Amino acid sequence: LPRENRVKLHFLIKKKVNYGSALYAIGNIDQLGAWIIDNALRLNWNTVILFLYRKIIGRFRRTLNKNEIRIQFKYAIADHNAPCQDRVWWECGDFNRYIVLSGDEENVIVGIFSLK
Numbered sequence: 001l002p003r004e005n006r007v008k009l010h011f012l013i014k015k016k017v018n019y020g021s022a023l024y025a026i027g028n029i030d031q032l033g034a035w036i037i038d039n040a041l042r043l044n045w046n047t048v049i050l051f052l053y054r055k056i057i058g059r060f061r062r063t064l065n066k067n068e069i070r071i072q073f074k075y076a077i078a079d080h081n082a083p084c085q086d087r088v089w090w091e092c093g094d095f096n097r098y099i100v101l102s103g104d105e106e107n108v109i110v111g112i113f114s115l116k
Contacts, residue, residue, distance in 0.1 A: 006053050006054065006106075007053075007054065007101060007106060007107075007108060008106065008107045008108070009099065009108050009110050010107065010108070010109050010110065011025050011041075011043055011110050012109060012110070013043070013075065015075070015077075017077050020079065020080055021077050021078065021079060021080055022042050022043070022077070022078065022079070022080040022083075023042075023043045023075060023076075023077055024037065024040040024041060024042050024043065024075065024076045024077070024078055024083065025040060025041045025043060025073050025074075025075060025110075026040035026041070026073060026074055026075075026076050027040075027071055027072050027073030027074070027096075028071065028072040028073070028096075029071055032071070032073050036085065037076060037078050037083045037084070037085050037088050038083055038084070038085065040076065040078075040083065042080070042083075067102060068100050068101060068102050069100070069101050070098050070099070070100050071098065071099040071100075071101070072096040072097070072098055073096065073097050073098075073099070074090060074091045074096055074097060075091045075097075076088050076089060076090050076091060077089040097110075
């Protein structure tokens, strides 16, 4: 799709993981695995870019009858090559992180300096 039809989410985070493990962004939309670790977005050692298309955001808008979309997500650590739902370290805390998009964005930085 043309550049004007997509939103780039840049996940920037500092977290050390053990050899054989990987850091994942997992959330309530298909592009983040719909809370299933096997389908989550595995983050590389550098910036990871996830493309969310405005067409999808527009569909969410109509479904929710709102002017924005709220993406819920958490960070998780799981096996690098074969993440398994019953062997996941979930980000601590009884909360989810949120990204709120209006559909007009082109680049969104989603980052924290360090994850404990």
